Amino acid sequence: MTTQVVATLRSDARDNRLRILVVARAAFAAVGLDVPIREIARRAEVGVATVYRHFPTKEALLAEAFAEQLTLCSPIVEEGLAAADPWEGFCLVLQKLMEVHALDRGFSRAFTSQLPDAAGFAADRDRTLRLLLHLVRRAKEAGALRSDFVLEDMSLALMANDGIRTESPETRVAASRRFAALMIQSFQAQPVPMPLPRAVRLPLSRR
Template sequence: MTKETRARLRSDARDNRERILAVARAAFAIGGLDVPIREIARRAEVGAATVYRHFGTKEALLAAVLADQMVSCAEIVRRGLAVDDPWRGLRLVVEQLMAVHALDRGFARAVTDRMSEPSEFAPQRDRTLASLLTLVRQAKDAGSLREDFVLEDINLALLANEGIRADTPEMRLAASRRFAALMLQSFRAHPVPMPLPPAVRLPPAQG
């Protein structure tokens, strides 16, 4: 095998891996974590054996997808901390995290399931939570955030946000924005009435 042939094979393998990751990310976001490997392989136009050659198990594929999303969430919190006004920083974090969860059902469910258990994401998760806790303390010290607020209140909002059901991702995102605005009003130490984003017509809740 020539050097050029080996280089081409490595390039093809990298391309296949990136395509599988991109397809899996989109599939889990829309269909949740139950999308089977064979369906991901079909959409990526490779065989199931190729998916397993790169990732070994579905759990390994999910871990690779989640790693990218965890980095994105850490970046959201970092941007929030960089804002001069801690309340505006916290508002940015809540709004953007809820938007991410609204558009990615797989990520929302996986993070919720793994938050309280040891995982390969623990170091990244712990750093992000520590940064978020710093932002919360700053907002309380500034008198903007109610004193009895705890980090679990953000998790509670994200869990409720996950329950939004809409006909399209755009409608789900619009509904999430309104819900985020309502949650932020409840988090403020001294709520100031602000116009809410437009309401979205959603299916009736199932009993």
């Protein structure tokens, strides 16, 4: 086999891998984590065997598909920790994380799931969780965050946020901001009623 042919095969393999990741990210974001590998292969215009050749398990594909998005979370939490007021920092983090997740239906579940350490996903997630725990501890010590709050409550809020269904990403983000404001008031040690962001029209029944 000539060097040129080998190079072409390697280039095709790289292209296939990139196309699979692009398609997987879009499918997981739009539909959630239940998209079957066969459907991802169909959308990427490759065979199922090609997907598994690059990603031996669906979990490995999930981890690598969301690795880039996860790197956005640590800076958000670091920004919250840098705030002079721990409560303001906590609110900022919750609002921004929920807005990120509002645009990606799959990522919130991937973030709260136990996925293998593909592309450093587990390590990045664990670092983000440690930062969050530090932020929660500071907000409690300041007397602003209710003492019985646990990190699972934030996961619960993110999972609920994932359930928002709207006609457009813009409306979804607007609904998420209002939901975040409601969550912030419920997490506050001594809730102070504040005006909520504008409400958006949502379907009253699941479609």
